[in-house]
Amino acid sequence: MTPLLAAGSTALLHNALLVGAILFALGLVGILARRNLIVMFLSAELMLQGISVSLVAWSRYHGDWGGHVLVIFVLTVAACEAAVALVFVLQAFARTGRLDAAAWQALREATLPRAVDHALPASDAVPPRWPRLARAGVEPPTDEDASLEREHV
Amino acid sequence: MNGALLELSPGMLLAGSVTAAAAGLWLLLPRGAESRVARSLGLMLGAVALAGFIVAGRRLGGVGEDAVFLTVALVAVVSGAATIVTRSPVYSAIWFALSLAGVAGVLLVLGAQFLGVATIVVYAGAILVMFLFVLMLAQPAGLAPYDRVCNEPLLSAVAGAVLLGLLSLSIGRLSSDASCCAAPSKAAAVQSMKTGSGATGSQQQPAATIAEPADADPLAIDQVARLGGELFGRHLLAVEVAGVLLLAALIGAIAVVTRGEAALEHDRRLAGAGGRR
Numbered sequence: 162m163t164p165l166l167a168a169g170s171t172a173l174l175h176n177a178l179l180v181g182a183i184l185f186a187l188g189l190v191g192i193l194a195r196r197n198l199i200v201m202f203l204s205a206e207l208m209l210q211g212i213s214v215s216l217v218a219w220s221r222y223h224g225d226w227g228g229h230v231l232v233i234f235v236l237t238v239a240a241c242e243a244a245v246a247l248v249f250v251l252q253a254f255a256r257t258g259r260l261d262a263a264a265w266q267a268l269r270e271a272t273l274p275r276a277v278d279h280a281l282p283a284s285d286a287v288p289p290r291w292p293r294l295a296r297a298g299v300e301p302p303t304d305e306d307a308s309l310e311r312e313h314v
Numbered sequence: 315m316n317g318a319l320l321e322l323s324p325g326m327l328l329a330g331s332v333t334a335a336a337a338g339l340w341l342l343l344p345r346g347a348e349s350r351v352a353r354s355l356g357l358m359l360g361a362v363a364l365a366g367f368i369v370a371g372r373r374l375g376g377v378g379e380d381a382v383f384l385t386v387a388l389v390a391v392v393s394g395a396a397t398i399v400t401r402s403p404v405y406s407a408i409w410f411a412l413s414l415a416g417v418a419g420v421l422l423v424l425g426a427q428f429l430g431v432a433t434i435v436v437y438a439g440a441i442l443v444m445f446l447f448v449l450m451l452a453q454p455a456g457l458a459p460y461d462r463v464c465n466e467p468l469l470s471a472v473a474g475a476v477l478l479g480l481l482s483l484s485i486g487r488l489s490s491d492a493s494c495c496a497a498p499s500k501a502a503a504v505q506s507m508k509t510g511s512g513a514t515g516s517q518q519q520p521a522a523t524i525a526e527p528a529d530a531d532p533l534a535i536d537q538v539a540r541l542g543g544e545l546f547g548r549h550l551l552a553v554e555v556a557g558v559l560l561l562a563a564l565i566g567a568i569a570v571v572t573r574g575e576a577a578l579e580h581d582r583r584l585a586g587a588g589g590r591r
Contacts (some may be wrong), residue, residue, distance in 0.1 A: 179367065182481035184391065186475075187397075190474035194464040200397075217424045217426045224533060237560065245567050248574075251448060
Protein backbone atom coordinates (compact mmCIF):
# COMPACT_ATOMS: atom_id res chain seq x y z
CA MET A 162 0.00 0.00 0.00
CA THR A 163 1.28 3.44 -0.83
CA PRO A 164 1.81 5.83 2.06
CA LEU A 165 -1.04 8.22 2.64
CA LEU A 166 0.65 11.41 1.60
CA ALA A 167 2.77 9.88 -1.17
CA ALA A 168 2.80 11.57 -4.53
CA GLY A 169 0.75 9.02 -6.43
CA SER A 170 -1.62 8.29 -3.55
CA THR A 171 -5.18 7.91 -4.78
CA ALA A 172 -6.48 8.43 -1.25
CA LEU A 173 -5.13 11.96 -1.05
CA LEU A 174 -6.39 12.65 -4.59
CA HIS A 175 -9.92 11.55 -3.76
CA ASN A 176 -10.09 13.42 -0.49
CA ALA A 177 -8.76 16.62 -2.03
CA LEU A 178 -11.20 16.26 -4.92
CA LEU A 179 -14.01 15.87 -2.39
CA VAL A 180 -12.92 19.07 -0.62
CA GLY A 181 -12.78 20.88 -3.95
CA ALA A 182 -16.23 19.62 -4.90
CA ILE A 183 -17.71 20.76 -1.58
CA LEU A 184 -16.19 24.23 -1.93
CA PHE A 185 -17.47 24.50 -5.51
CA ALA A 186 -21.00 23.44 -4.52
CA LEU A 187 -21.02 25.89 -1.58
CA GLY A 188 -20.02 28.68 -3.95
CA LEU A 189 -22.79 27.65 -6.34
CA VAL A 190 -25.40 27.78 -3.58
CA GLY A 191 -24.12 31.17 -2.46
CA ILE A 192 -24.18 32.70 -5.92
CA LEU A 193 -27.70 31.39 -6.54
CA ALA A 194 -29.20 32.29 -3.21
CA ARG A 195 -27.59 35.47 -1.95
CA ARG A 196 -28.67 38.86 -3.23
CA ASN A 197 -25.86 41.11 -2.06
CA LEU A 198 -23.62 41.71 -5.09
CA ILE A 199 -20.44 41.53 -3.03
CA VAL A 200 -21.41 38.25 -1.35
CA MET A 201 -22.20 36.87 -4.81
CA PHE A 202 -18.66 37.72 -5.90
CA LEU A 203 -17.25 36.14 -2.75
CA SER A 204 -19.18 32.97 -3.67
CA ALA A 205 -17.66 33.03 -7.15
CA GLU A 206 -14.22 33.28 -5.56
CA LEU A 207 -15.12 30.30 -3.37
CA MET A 208 -15.86 28.31 -6.52
CA LEU A 209 -12.44 29.31 -7.89
CA GLN A 210 -10.85 28.03 -4.69
CA GLY A 211 -12.53 24.66 -5.14
CA ILE A 212 -11.20 24.49 -8.70
CA SER A 213 -7.69 25.36 -7.48
CA VAL A 214 -7.73 22.55 -4.92
CA SER A 215 -8.85 20.04 -7.55
CA LEU A 216 -6.22 21.19 -10.05
CA VAL A 217 -3.39 20.95 -7.54
CA ALA A 218 -4.60 17.51 -6.42
CA TRP A 219 -4.47 16.20 -9.99
CA SER A 220 -1.13 17.88 -10.50
CA ARG A 221 0.32 16.11 -7.51
CA TYR A 222 -1.19 12.81 -8.54
CA HIS A 223 0.32 12.91 -12.01
CA GLY A 224 3.58 14.50 -10.91
CA ASP A 225 3.10 17.25 -13.46
CA TRP A 226 3.24 21.04 -13.41
CA GLY A 227 0.12 21.67 -15.47
CA GLY A 228 -2.22 22.10 -12.50
CA HIS A 229 0.15 24.48 -10.71
CA VAL A 230 0.50 26.65 -13.80
CA LEU A 231 -3.26 26.71 -14.32
CA VAL A 232 -3.80 27.77 -10.70
CA ILE A 233 -1.38 30.66 -11.19
CA PHE A 234 -3.44 31.81 -14.17
CA VAL A 235 -6.64 31.37 -12.15
CA LEU A 236 -5.16 33.73 -9.54
CA THR A 237 -4.32 36.27 -12.23
CA VAL A 238 -7.75 36.17 -13.81
CA ALA A 239 -9.38 36.35 -10.38
CA ALA A 240 -7.47 39.54 -9.62
CA CYS A 241 -8.55 41.12 -12.93
CA GLU A 242 -12.12 39.98 -12.47
CA ALA A 243 -12.31 41.35 -8.93
CA ALA A 244 -10.99 44.76 -10.03
CA VAL A 245 -13.40 45.17 -12.94
CA ALA A 246 -16.38 43.62 -11.15
CA LEU A 247 -15.96 45.76 -8.05
CA VAL A 248 -15.94 48.88 -10.24
CA PHE A 249 -19.26 47.77 -11.69
CA VAL A 250 -20.59 47.07 -8.20
CA LEU A 251 -19.60 50.55 -7.08
CA GLN A 252 -21.29 52.10 -10.12
CA ALA A 253 -24.43 50.08 -9.47
CA PHE A 254 -24.38 51.24 -5.87
CA ALA A 255 -23.95 54.86 -6.93
CA ARG A 256 -27.02 54.59 -9.16
CA THR A 257 -29.43 52.71 -6.91
CA GLY A 258 -28.05 53.21 -3.41
CA ARG A 259 -28.32 49.48 -2.83
CA LEU A 260 -26.05 46.49 -3.29
CA ASP A 261 -29.10 44.42 -4.14
CA ALA A 262 -29.11 42.26 -7.26
CA ALA A 263 -32.90 42.63 -7.35
CA ALA A 264 -32.50 46.38 -7.78
CA TRP A 265 -31.69 45.64 -11.42
CA GLN A 266 -34.60 43.37 -12.09
CA ALA A 267 -36.02 45.86 -14.58
CA LEU A 268 -33.46 44.31 -16.94
CA ARG A 269 -35.23 40.92 -16.85
CA GLU A 270 -37.14 39.39 -19.74
CA ALA A 271 -40.56 40.90 -20.32
CA THR A 272 -42.28 37.55 -19.76
CA LEU A 273 -40.71 36.87 -16.36
CA PRO A 274 -42.59 37.75 -13.19
CA ARG A 275 -41.30 40.40 -10.87
CA ALA A 276 -39.41 39.18 -7.79
CA VAL A 277 -41.24 40.12 -4.62
CA ASP A 278 -39.54 40.47 -1.27
CA HIS A 279 -40.64 38.44 1.69
CA ALA A 280 -42.07 40.50 4.50
CA LEU A 281 -39.44 41.16 7.12
CA PRO A 282 -40.38 40.50 10.74
CA ALA A 283 -41.45 43.52 12.73
CA SER A 284 -38.88 42.82 15.43
CA ASP A 285 -36.55 45.32 13.75
CA ALA A 286 -38.32 48.12 15.58
CA VAL A 287 -36.97 46.92 18.93
CA PRO A 288 -33.92 49.07 19.75
CA PRO A 289 -30.74 47.16 20.49
CA ARG A 290 -29.93 46.54 24.12
CA TRP A 291 -26.56 47.94 25.10
CA PRO A 292 -24.63 46.61 28.06
CA ARG A 293 -25.04 48.62 31.19
CA LEU A 294 -21.80 49.84 32.72
CA ALA A 295 -21.31 50.78 36.33
CA ARG A 296 -20.32 54.36 37.10
CA ALA A 297 -16.64 54.54 37.83
CA GLY A 298 -14.07 57.21 38.47
CA VAL A 299 -14.42 60.90 39.05
CA GLU A 300 -15.10 63.44 36.34
CA PRO A 301 -11.97 65.54 35.97
CA PRO A 302 -12.35 69.28 36.37
CA THR A 303 -12.54 71.03 33.02
CA ASP A 304 -10.35 74.01 32.29
CA GLU A 305 -12.56 76.22 30.14
CA ASP A 306 -9.80 78.57 29.02
CA ALA A 307 -7.72 75.71 27.72
CA SER A 308 -10.66 74.27 25.80
CA LEU A 309 -11.30 77.63 24.16
CA GLU A 310 -7.71 78.24 23.20
CA ARG A 311 -7.27 74.98 21.35
CA GLU A 312 -6.46 75.70 17.73
CA HIS A 313 -7.32 72.38 16.16
CA VAL A 314 -8.76 69.08 17.20
CA MET B 315 -21.72 5.67 15.72
CA ASN B 316 -18.73 5.09 13.48
CA GLY B 317 -19.37 1.39 13.45
CA ALA B 318 -22.91 1.84 12.19
CA LEU B 319 -21.77 4.39 9.63
CA LEU B 320 -18.96 2.21 8.38
CA GLU B 321 -21.39 -0.53 7.45
CA LEU B 322 -23.20 1.72 5.01
CA SER B 323 -22.07 1.64 1.42
CA PRO B 324 -20.08 4.73 0.41
CA GLY B 325 -22.71 5.77 -2.10
CA MET B 326 -25.44 5.74 0.54
CA LEU B 327 -23.16 7.60 2.91
CA LEU B 328 -22.36 10.30 0.37
CA ALA B 329 -26.01 10.63 -0.63
CA GLY B 330 -27.04 10.99 3.01
CA SER B 331 -24.33 13.54 3.72
CA VAL B 332 -25.21 15.58 0.65
CA THR B 333 -28.89 15.58 1.61
CA ALA B 334 -28.09 16.61 5.17
CA ALA B 335 -25.78 19.35 3.92
CA ALA B 336 -28.47 20.70 1.60
CA ALA B 337 -31.13 20.68 4.30
CA GLY B 338 -28.76 22.37 6.73
CA LEU B 339 -27.86 25.04 4.19
CA TRP B 340 -31.51 25.64 3.44
CA LEU B 341 -32.21 26.12 7.12
CA LEU B 342 -29.21 28.37 7.61
CA LEU B 343 -29.61 30.65 4.60
CA PRO B 344 -31.14 34.00 5.50
CA ARG B 345 -34.89 33.93 4.95
CA GLY B 346 -36.09 37.05 6.69
CA ALA B 347 -37.41 35.77 9.99
CA GLU B 348 -34.69 34.62 12.36
CA SER B 349 -35.61 31.39 14.04
CA ARG B 350 -33.37 29.94 16.69
CA VAL B 351 -34.79 26.45 16.17
CA ALA B 352 -34.06 26.50 12.45
CA ARG B 353 -30.60 27.78 13.14
CA SER B 354 -29.63 25.12 15.62
CA LEU B 355 -31.27 22.41 13.51
CA GLY B 356 -29.31 23.64 10.49
CA LEU B 357 -26.06 23.64 12.44
CA MET B 358 -26.80 20.10 13.64
CA LEU B 359 -27.53 18.90 10.11
CA GLY B 360 -24.34 20.55 8.94
CA ALA B 361 -22.36 18.72 11.63
CA VAL B 362 -23.98 15.43 10.59
CA ALA B 363 -23.10 16.11 6.95
CA LEU B 364 -19.51 16.90 7.89
CA ALA B 365 -19.22 13.69 9.87
CA GLY B 366 -20.64 11.80 6.90
CA PHE B 367 -18.11 13.41 4.56
CA ILE B 368 -15.25 12.57 6.92
CA VAL B 369 -16.32 8.94 7.11
CA ALA B 370 -16.75 8.84 3.34
CA GLY B 371 -13.29 10.33 2.96
CA ARG B 372 -11.87 7.60 5.16
CA ARG B 373 -13.64 5.02 3.04
CA LEU B 374 -12.15 6.54 -0.11
CA GLY B 375 -8.70 6.15 1.37
CA GLY B 376 -7.00 6.55 4.69
CA VAL B 377 -6.28 10.23 4.49
CA GLY B 378 -9.13 11.06 6.81
CA GLU B 379 -6.76 9.92 9.48
CA ASP B 380 -4.14 12.42 8.54
CA ALA B 381 -4.90 15.01 11.15
CA VAL B 382 -3.36 17.96 9.34
CA PHE B 383 -5.29 17.39 6.15
CA LEU B 384 -8.50 16.80 8.08
CA THR B 385 -8.09 20.00 10.09
CA VAL B 386 -7.33 22.32 7.19
CA ALA B 387 -10.04 20.78 5.04
CA LEU B 388 -12.57 21.24 7.84
CA VAL B 389 -11.49 24.86 8.30
CA ALA B 390 -11.88 25.49 4.57
CA VAL B 391 -15.28 23.84 4.27
CA VAL B 392 -16.86 25.13 7.49
CA SER B 393 -15.80 28.71 6.93
CA GLY B 394 -16.82 28.43 3.28
CA ALA B 395 -20.30 27.48 4.44
CA ALA B 396 -20.27 30.32 6.95
CA THR B 397 -19.32 32.71 4.13
CA ILE B 398 -22.55 32.08 2.31
CA VAL B 399 -24.92 31.89 5.27
CA THR B 400 -23.73 34.89 7.31
CA ARG B 401 -26.08 37.85 7.15
CA SER B 402 -23.53 40.63 7.37
CA PRO B 403 -21.35 40.91 4.25
CA VAL B 404 -18.38 42.10 6.31
CA TYR B 405 -18.49 38.92 8.37
CA SER B 406 -18.92 37.07 5.10
CA ALA B 407 -15.67 38.52 3.81
CA ILE B 408 -13.85 37.66 7.02
CA TRP B 409 -15.14 34.09 6.96
CA PHE B 410 -13.95 33.94 3.37
CA ALA B 411 -10.47 34.95 4.56
CA LEU B 412 -10.52 32.07 7.03
CA SER B 413 -11.65 29.75 4.26
CA LEU B 414 -8.70 30.97 2.19
CA ALA B 415 -6.39 30.08 5.05
CA GLY B 416 -7.88 26.58 5.04
CA VAL B 417 -7.49 26.27 1.27
CA ALA B 418 -3.89 27.40 1.55
CA GLY B 419 -3.38 24.68 4.15
CA VAL B 420 -4.87 22.09 1.79
CA LEU B 421 -2.55 23.28 -0.97
CA LEU B 422 0.43 22.98 1.40
CA VAL B 423 -0.57 19.43 2.31
CA LEU B 424 -0.81 18.71 -1.40
CA GLY B 425 2.78 19.88 -1.73
CA ALA B 426 2.11 23.13 -3.55
CA GLN B 427 4.15 25.42 -1.34
CA PHE B 428 4.34 28.35 -3.72
CA LEU B 429 0.63 28.26 -4.49
CA GLY B 430 -0.32 28.06 -0.83
CA VAL B 431 1.63 31.19 -0.04
CA ALA B 432 0.47 32.90 -3.24
CA THR B 433 -3.14 32.20 -2.32
CA ILE B 434 -2.68 33.95 1.00
CA VAL B 435 -0.74 36.87 -0.46
CA VAL B 436 -2.86 37.50 -3.55
CA TYR B 437 -6.30 36.60 -2.25
CA ALA B 438 -6.27 37.50 1.42
CA GLY B 439 -3.77 40.31 0.95
CA ALA B 440 -5.08 42.02 -2.15
CA ILE B 441 -8.43 40.81 -3.44
CA LEU B 442 -10.12 40.47 -0.07
CA VAL B 443 -8.91 43.87 1.07
CA MET B 444 -10.37 45.32 -2.13
CA PHE B 445 -13.69 43.66 -1.28
CA LEU B 446 -13.55 45.16 2.21
CA PHE B 447 -12.83 48.62 0.80
CA VAL B 448 -15.86 48.38 -1.46
CA LEU B 449 -17.95 47.18 1.48
CA MET B 450 -16.83 50.16 3.52
CA LEU B 451 -17.75 52.47 0.63
CA ALA B 452 -21.09 50.91 -0.15
CA GLN B 453 -22.49 49.40 3.01
CA PRO B 454 -25.61 51.03 4.42
CA ALA B 455 -26.00 51.27 8.18
CA GLY B 456 -27.38 48.15 9.79
CA LEU B 457 -28.41 45.00 8.02
CA ALA B 458 -30.07 45.70 4.69
CA PRO B 459 -33.22 43.74 3.83
CA TYR B 460 -31.49 42.17 0.86
CA ASP B 461 -28.95 40.65 3.23
CA ARG B 462 -31.66 39.15 5.37
CA VAL B 463 -33.79 37.60 2.64
CA CYS B 464 -32.30 35.46 -0.09
CA ASN B 465 -33.49 34.25 -3.44
CA GLU B 466 -35.04 30.78 -3.52
CA PRO B 467 -33.06 29.15 -0.71
CA LEU B 468 -34.69 25.76 -1.26
CA LEU B 469 -34.03 25.60 -4.99
CA SER B 470 -30.44 26.75 -4.64
CA ALA B 471 -29.72 24.27 -1.86
CA VAL B 472 -31.19 21.51 -4.02
CA ALA B 473 -29.12 22.62 -7.00
CA GLY B 474 -25.97 22.58 -4.88
CA ALA B 475 -26.87 19.14 -3.52
CA VAL B 476 -27.42 17.72 -7.01
CA LEU B 477 -24.09 19.10 -8.21
CA LEU B 478 -22.22 17.88 -5.14
CA GLY B 479 -23.92 14.49 -5.32
CA LEU B 480 -22.90 14.02 -8.95
CA LEU B 481 -19.34 15.14 -8.27
CA SER B 482 -18.85 12.99 -5.19
CA LEU B 483 -20.43 9.96 -6.85
CA SER B 484 -18.01 10.29 -9.75
CA ILE B 485 -15.14 10.66 -7.28
CA GLY B 486 -16.34 7.47 -5.61
CA ARG B 487 -16.45 5.71 -8.96
CA LEU B 488 -12.94 6.97 -9.61
CA SER B 489 -11.76 5.06 -6.57
CA SER B 490 -13.50 1.84 -7.56
CA ASP B 491 -12.49 2.04 -11.20
CA ALA B 492 -8.73 1.80 -11.07
CA SER B 493 -8.19 1.45 -14.79
CA CYS B 494 -9.27 4.99 -15.62
CA CYS B 495 -6.43 6.61 -13.79
CA ALA B 496 -3.62 4.29 -13.02
CA ALA B 497 -1.10 5.95 -10.81
CA PRO B 498 1.83 7.10 -12.87
CA SER B 499 4.98 5.16 -12.41
CA LYS B 500 6.89 7.12 -9.86
CA ALA B 501 10.31 6.39 -11.23
CA ALA B 502 9.22 7.60 -14.66
CA ALA B 503 7.69 10.73 -13.17
CA VAL B 504 10.81 11.55 -11.19
CA GLN B 505 12.94 10.91 -14.21
CA SER B 506 10.82 13.12 -16.46
CA MET B 507 10.75 15.91 -13.90
CA LYS B 508 14.50 15.76 -13.66
CA THR B 509 15.27 15.75 -17.33
CA GLY B 510 12.38 17.50 -18.98
CA SER B 511 11.54 21.18 -18.95
CA GLY B 512 14.07 22.07 -16.32
CA ALA B 513 15.29 25.63 -16.31
CA THR B 514 17.85 24.71 -13.70
CA GLY B 515 19.57 22.22 -15.91
CA SER B 516 23.04 23.36 -15.07
CA GLN B 517 22.52 22.83 -11.36
CA GLN B 518 21.03 19.40 -11.68
CA GLN B 519 22.91 16.54 -10.24
CA PRO B 520 22.90 13.10 -11.70
CA ALA B 521 19.87 11.16 -10.56
CA ALA B 522 21.92 8.49 -8.89
CA THR B 523 23.39 10.82 -6.28
CA ILE B 524 20.01 11.99 -4.99
CA ALA B 525 18.75 9.63 -2.35
CA GLU B 526 15.01 9.43 -2.87
CA PRO B 527 12.80 8.58 0.06
CA ALA B 528 10.23 5.99 -0.89
CA ASP B 529 7.29 8.35 -0.94
CA ALA B 530 8.99 11.48 -2.26
CA ASP B 531 6.87 13.87 -4.23
CA PRO B 532 8.54 14.41 -7.59
CA LEU B 533 7.33 17.99 -7.50
CA ALA B 534 8.79 18.78 -4.10
CA ILE B 535 12.47 19.13 -4.98
CA ASP B 536 13.46 22.71 -5.78
CA GLN B 537 9.84 23.49 -6.27
CA VAL B 538 9.73 27.23 -6.78
CA ALA B 539 12.69 27.31 -9.15
CA ARG B 540 11.31 24.53 -11.29
CA LEU B 541 7.79 25.97 -11.26
CA GLY B 542 9.26 29.23 -12.46
CA GLY B 543 11.18 27.39 -15.15
CA GLU B 544 8.03 25.66 -16.31
CA LEU B 545 6.01 28.88 -16.20
CA PHE B 546 8.51 30.98 -18.14
CA GLY B 547 9.54 28.14 -20.40
CA ARG B 548 6.61 26.25 -21.78
CA HIS B 549 3.99 28.81 -20.81
CA LEU B 550 5.80 32.03 -21.67
CA LEU B 551 3.18 33.15 -24.18
CA ALA B 552 0.40 32.58 -21.64
CA VAL B 553 2.32 34.65 -19.09
CA GLU B 554 2.54 37.50 -21.57
CA VAL B 555 -1.18 37.23 -22.30
CA ALA B 556 -1.90 37.30 -18.57
CA GLY B 557 0.19 40.45 -18.26
CA VAL B 558 -1.79 42.08 -21.05
CA LEU B 559 -5.00 40.98 -19.35
CA LEU B 560 -3.93 42.62 -16.08
CA LEU B 561 -3.09 45.84 -17.90
CA ALA B 562 -6.42 45.77 -19.74
CA ALA B 563 -8.29 45.21 -16.47
CA LEU B 564 -6.43 48.12 -14.86
CA ILE B 565 -7.18 50.52 -17.71
CA GLY B 566 -10.72 49.22 -18.08
CA ALA B 567 -11.49 49.71 -14.39
CA ILE B 568 -10.22 53.29 -14.49
CA ALA B 569 -12.13 54.00 -17.70
CA VAL B 570 -15.37 52.60 -16.32
CA VAL B 571 -15.02 54.66 -13.15
CA THR B 572 -14.41 57.96 -14.94
CA ARG B 573 -17.01 57.42 -17.66
CA GLY B 574 -19.48 56.25 -15.03
CA GLU B 575 -18.95 59.40 -12.96
CA ALA B 576 -19.53 61.52 -16.05
CA ALA B 577 -22.72 59.62 -16.92
CA LEU B 578 -24.00 59.96 -13.36
CA GLU B 579 -23.36 63.70 -13.45
CA HIS B 580 -25.16 63.94 -16.78
CA ASP B 581 -28.14 62.03 -15.37
CA ARG B 582 -28.28 64.32 -12.38
CA ARG B 583 -28.17 67.42 -14.56
CA LEU B 584 -30.98 66.06 -16.75
CA ALA B 585 -33.06 65.25 -13.67
CA GLY B 586 -32.40 68.71 -12.26
CA ALA B 587 -33.40 70.41 -15.51
CA GLY B 588 -36.57 68.32 -15.69
CA GLY B 589 -37.42 69.24 -12.11
CA ARG B 590 -37.00 72.95 -12.79
CA ARG B 591 -39.20 72.88 -15.82
